Amino acid sequence: MSAILPPSERLWWKHPLDRVEGIWIAISFIWCMVMFFMMVFWHIYGKQNLATETYKTTPEKFTAQTQAAVDKWTVRTETEQKVPVVAPPEGADVYMIGRLWNWWPILELEKGKTYKLHLTSMDYNHGFSLQPTNINIQVVPGYEHVIKVTPNESGTFSVICNEYCGIGHHEMLGRIYVK
Structure with missing residues (x-):
């Protein structure tokens, strides 16, 4: 053969x-x-x-939860868009929304304390890449992704979208401060 x-x-x-x-x-x-x-x-x-949990959600429900956390724990605003900087207490549920073309709000966490980070997208698939660490999650609309986070070093960390989401994809950035 x-x-x-x-x-x-x-x-x-x-x-x-x-x-x-x-x-x-x-x-x-x-x-x-x-x-x-x-x-x-x-x-x-x-x-x-990462050990993550994922739940179905709606944009309205997640926006309301995020806005409640922002109203409760905002310490200041930054950038010309007046993005709130949220400093939650230890063990709190903290929320970040990915939407065209930013991560909202900015988080200010404390080193060595544990938080539950809730992520969702309002419009398209977005990537949550926390730099310079190796945390990388695909954030999907209609789903709430929950991660337990315990920062182990201080500094400013960038949140970058690594899923192409349109013409402003290169500008889709967020920030997490660790004190």
Whole structure:
């Protein structure tokens, strides 16, 4: 049998395997099993996957929750758009909305304290990429993504959208301060 010419008999699966074919199938199967068990191993022991919760929500409900948190914990405003800076207490539910083309509001968290960060998008799929850390989540409209966050270093962190969301995608930035 040749790879170029069609087989003389159409029932090719009834032909015996060539030795080299069998070796490559065995190598492929073993490699697939190694990769499968490595994925399970790294998910459990690698500490690289976020444990998130996801709930269905509506834009109106999430906006109301976010606005309530902003009204309660705003400490100042920044930028020419007067974006509120929210400083919630430890253990609080903090909210961020992704919409064309910003992350709202700006958060001010404290180092070593745990918060529940709620994320959603109001319009299109957006990416929540917290730089320079390795937190990366796809934020989908109609769903509320909840992550437990405990900042372990102080500084200013940028929130970048890494899912193309339209003509202003390159301007879709947000900020999180950690004191």
